[in-house]
Amino acid sequence: MPGLRIERMELEHLDEVLEIERASFPTPWLRQAFLSELCNNPVAHYYVGLVDDRVVGYGGMWVILDEAHITTVAVRPDFRGRYIGERLVRHLLAEARGLGAKRATLEVRSSNTAAQSLYRKLGFASRGVRKGYYSDTNEDAVIMWCTLENELPRSRGQAAAWKRGRGKGAARSGD
Numbered sequence: 001m002p003g004l005r006i007e008r009m010e011l012e013h014l015d016e017v018l019e020i021e022r023a024s025f026p027t028p029w030l031r032q033a034f035l036s037e038l039c040n041n042p043v044a045h046y047y048v049g050l051v052d053d054r055v056v057g058y059g060g061m062w063v064i065l066d067e068a069h070i071t072t073v074a075v076r077p078d079f080r081g082r083y084i085g086e087r088l089v090r091h092l093l094a095e096a097r098g099l100g101a102k103r104a105t106l107e108v109r110s111s112n113t114a115a116q117s118l119y120r121k122l123g124f125a126s127r128g129v130r131k132g133y134y135s136d137t138n139e140d141a142v143i144m145w146c147t148l149e150n151e152l153p154r155s156r157g158q159a160a161a162w163k164r165g166r167g168k169g170a171a172r173s174g175d
């Protein structure tokens, strides 16, 4: 997605984040949940994707010792399919690695094949199921893990730059 900037989530982003949240999840987080993550949780790291200063997606994680736990990722419905989700998750994983994380985990609804494909593309693999984890629909959670000790699979842009002989430095880390 040309023109996508990834920045730390700030309080001023919350109105737009909540709009995306409501459009993305059956039981959306309320403002208080994001406030608590941004203001009171020292292990929380949240980012927004911006296009022309509009929030088009966001993602967050907790990093505790050498483990990152991705807590949320969502993209505005009209901006999906443009590699914004992928850029956000790559960014989270690169930041997590920079903070010393050696592996990352997340839970995803068993019916959410789009998100599972995204995570698998970035090196996650399914490592278990939590039965009935989502109380709103009684749906199972697939637990996925990824090791951060190896390079992430390259994005298409990075791969193209590499082939053109510009090497690793052609793309910013995490994008």
Ligand SMILES: CC(C)(COP(=O)(O)OP(=O)(O)OC[C@H]1O[C@@H](n2cnc3c(N)ncnc32)[C@H](O)[C@@H]1OP(=O)(O)O)[C@@H](O)C(=O)NCCC(=O)NCCS
Residues within 6 Å of the ligand: 024, 025, 072, 073, 074, 075, 076, 079, 080, 081, 082, 083, 084, 085, 086, 087, 107, 108, 109, 112, 113, 114, 115, 117, 118, 119, 121
């Ligand atoms: C999951 C979500 C974040 C993906 O964001 P996105 O920006 O639309 O996805 P991207 O364009 O970055 O897609 C990257 C990869 O994800 C996978 N993917 C994304 N959408 C997909 C779909 N509808 N069906 C199958 N695979 C899909 C593909 O592997 C894709 O790569 P490819 O096109 O090279 O095969 C987005 O659909 C969303 O916000 N969903 C609602 C919230 C949600 O479910 N969040 C995850 C909670 S665990």
